[in-house]
Amino acid sequence: MFTGIVEELGRFVCASPSRAATRLEFAATTVVGGVAVGDSIAVNGCCLTVVEHGPRSFAVEAVEETLSRTNLGSLREGDPVNLERSLALGDRLGGHLVLGHVDGVGVVTDSAPHFGLEIPGGLARFCVEKGSITVDGCSLTLVEVRERWVRIEIIPHTSAVTTLGQRRPGESVNLETDVVARYVERLVRSGVPSPYRAPEMRST
Numbered sequence: 576m577f578t579g580i581v582e583e584l585g586r587f588v589c590a591s592p593s594r595a596a597t598r599l600e601f602a603a604t605t606v607v608g609g610v611a612v613g614d615s616i617a618v619n620g621c622c623l624t625v626v627e628h629g630p631r632s633f634a635v636e637a638v639e640e641t642l643s644r645t646n647l648g649s650l651r652e653g654d655p656v657n658l659e660r661s662l663a664l665g666d667r668l669g670g671h672l673v674l675g676h677v678d679g680v681g682v683v684t685d686s687a688p689h690f691g692l693e694i695p696g697g698l699a700r701f702c703v704e705k706g707s708i709t710v711d712g713c714s715l716t717l718v719e720v721r722e723r724w725v726r727i728e729i730i731p732h733t734s735a736v737t738t739l740g741q742r743r744p745g746e747s748v749n750l751e752t753d754v755v756a757r758y759v760e761r762l763v764r765s766g767v768p769s770p771y772r773a774p775e776m777r778s779t
Contacts, residue, residue, distance in 0.1 A: 576672065576673070578671070579671060579713055579714025579715075580659065580714060581657040581737045582606055582660060583604070584737060585603035585606070585618075586603075586654065588632065588652065595636075596637060596638050597638075597642060599637055599647065599650075601635075603633060604630070605658075607628050607632070610625055610660065613625065614660070616633065616659070616660055617657075617661075617712050618635065618712070619646060619657050619711045619738070620657065620673070620710070620712030623635035623675075644677060645749050646680055646711075646747045647749075655738050657711050657738050661675075670707070671709075671753065673714060677749045678698055679694065680748065680749060681693060681694045682747055682748075683743060683746045684744055685726070685744065686744065687729035687733075688728055692725050692726075692750075694724065695723075695750075698752055699721070701757055702717055702720045702725055702756075703756075704717055704719065708727070708753065709749075709750065710748050710749070711737070711748045713737050715729075
């Protein structure tokens, strides 16, 4: 579980493919503090397991499913990445609840500060104005929602400390919609009766 508050802008070092998984290495300093093998770090919003770490780097493993359904498979040496360690109980929840499970990949249509995104079909129903969305691991507020397009206003601080200030039209970003919206839709579509009843209105 994460909050969508990026802790550090790291750098992609290299990829080492194997039959079982691809090893991805990243340069970082902040997120490796106190980390242990088996811990989770979100890389561009994708929850990955640390398999090795040092004072200035860490490595994870990603299967083909992860690489094909996120923008991690298109990383090139030196590319910046948004990094966040998993949330500890008692930490401040500065953004919103983020699982690190990418729903789809969007395409940038307008650069920051008026950040526009073309989103995959089917995700718009989980997006509402003033609601939350995670873009490359950043917790952001939606200001405009259309059928397959959304707009987000990016403040200068976010542009400076995350990848979003560097994103240009045509580039891909990882998207995670609000988990609460997904569960609500699941319950409504299933037709399961609610155990909670509205209080009866009595006339006086």
